[in-house]
Amino acid sequence: MSSAPNTTPVLEVANVSKRFGGLQALSDVGIRIEAGQVYGLIGPNGAGKTTFFNVITGLYTPDSGSFKLGGQPYKPTAVHEVAKAGIARTFQNIRLFADMTALENVMVGRHVRTASGLIGAVFRTSGFKAEEHAIAKRAQELLDYVGIGKYAEFKARTLSYGDQRRLEIARALATDPKLIALDEPAAGMNATEKVVLRELIDRIRKDGRTILLIEHDVKLVMGLCDRVTVLDYGKQIAEGSPFDVQRNEKVIEAYLGAGHKAH
Numbered sequence: 001m002s003s004a005p006n007t008t009p010v011l012e013v014a015n016v017s018k019r020f021g022g023l024q025a026l027s028d029v030g031i032r033i034e035a036g037q038v039y040g041l042i043g044p045n046g047a048g049k050t051t052f053f054n055v056i057t058g059l060y061t062p063d064s065g066s067f068k069l070g071g072q073p074y075k076p077t078a079v080h081e082v083a084k085a086g087i088a089r090t091f092q093n094i095r096l097f098a099d100m101t102a103l104e105n106v107m108v109g110r111h112v113r114t115a116s117g118l119i120g121a122v123f124r125t126s127g128f129k130a131e132e133h134a135i136a137k138r139a140q141e142l143l144d145y146v147g148i149g150k151y152a153e154f155k156a157r158t159l160s161y162g163d164q165r166r167l168e169i170a171r172a173l174a175t176d177p178k179l180i181a182l183d184e185p186a187a188g189m190n191a192t193e194k195v196v197l198r199e200l201i202d203r204i205r206k207d208g209r210t211i212l213l214i215e216h217d218v219k220l221v222m223g224l225c226d227r228v229t230v231l232d233y234g235k236q237i238a239e240g241s242p243f244d245v246q247r248n249e250k251v252i253e254a255y256l257g258a259g260h261k262a263h
């Protein structure tokens with residue numbers, strides 16, 4: 001459950017600040033995620049969770065901050081560089097290639113890790129063709145792993161909402177990331193889909209991956225996460241185990257008090 005102090009953290013981020021005009025969206029936020037953890041980032045609407053995700057994955061340039069992935073400093077200045085460094089993410093608003101098949105969507109994710117790369121995939125160079133078979137096989141395995149293998153040849157846009165989210169996770173896993181960052185994976189899911197999602201995230205962790213999770217569903221966060229950070233108005237108001245965090249008065253006041261309940 002708790003952090004292992006003698007190991008190198010998978011992600012170590014310190015003093016992240018980000019301002020939008022007059023709004024201080026993040027003030028000196030820092031987290032440390034150990035290998036094999038599911039780390040939760042929660043907070044009320046507008047707390048800065050997505051901004052933090054966008055900063056560490058290279059979508060927003062921070063005003064300050066230091067960043068280490070697997071003990072190595074990395075600069076989150078561009079999304080593809082961050083993906084190469086080893087962080088894969090999903091999006092709150094699903095971002096799939098809607099008219100490509102489920103299999104092709106996962107294959108695109110895999111090309112981050114292949115010699116011929118995305119350009120090779122687009123222009124179908126000979127190097128790409130040589131790799132294509134192995135990539136397709138791996139992509140199918142990942143679709144099976146997330147439970148949507150039978151939809152491999154379906155266009156992404158024809159899949160249910162829950163299945164599209166699982167497809168995004170498969171695509172993220174295809175990059176063999178050091179850290180997989182899930183932005184509200186349960187958004188819009190019904191109770192049954194959430195149970196399946198929870199099992200999937202648990203399995204991904206058991207298979208040795210490290211996960212950072214933004215999630216509004218407090219029950220899901222408390223049940224899944226090893227550590228939790230709570231943001232409120234861009235400030236980190238609590239960090240700790242789910243047990244401690246849900247008893248923290250600042251958290252109850254800022255977040256759980258606003259109509260939510262931690263079970």
Ligand SMILES: Nc1ncnc2c1ncn2[C@@H]1O[C@H](COP(=O)(O)OP(=O)(O)OP(=O)(O)O)[C@@H](O)[C@H]1O
Binds near residue numbers: 020025044046047
């Ligand atoms: N690109 C942007 N330009 C200006 N302001 C922004 C931008 N992105 C976010 N903000 C502002 O920064 C603050 C934090 O927003 P953010 O989306 O990070 O919060 P959040 O915790 O993810 O919220 P939610 O739970 O609603 O997704 C909000 O006040 C938001 O309006």
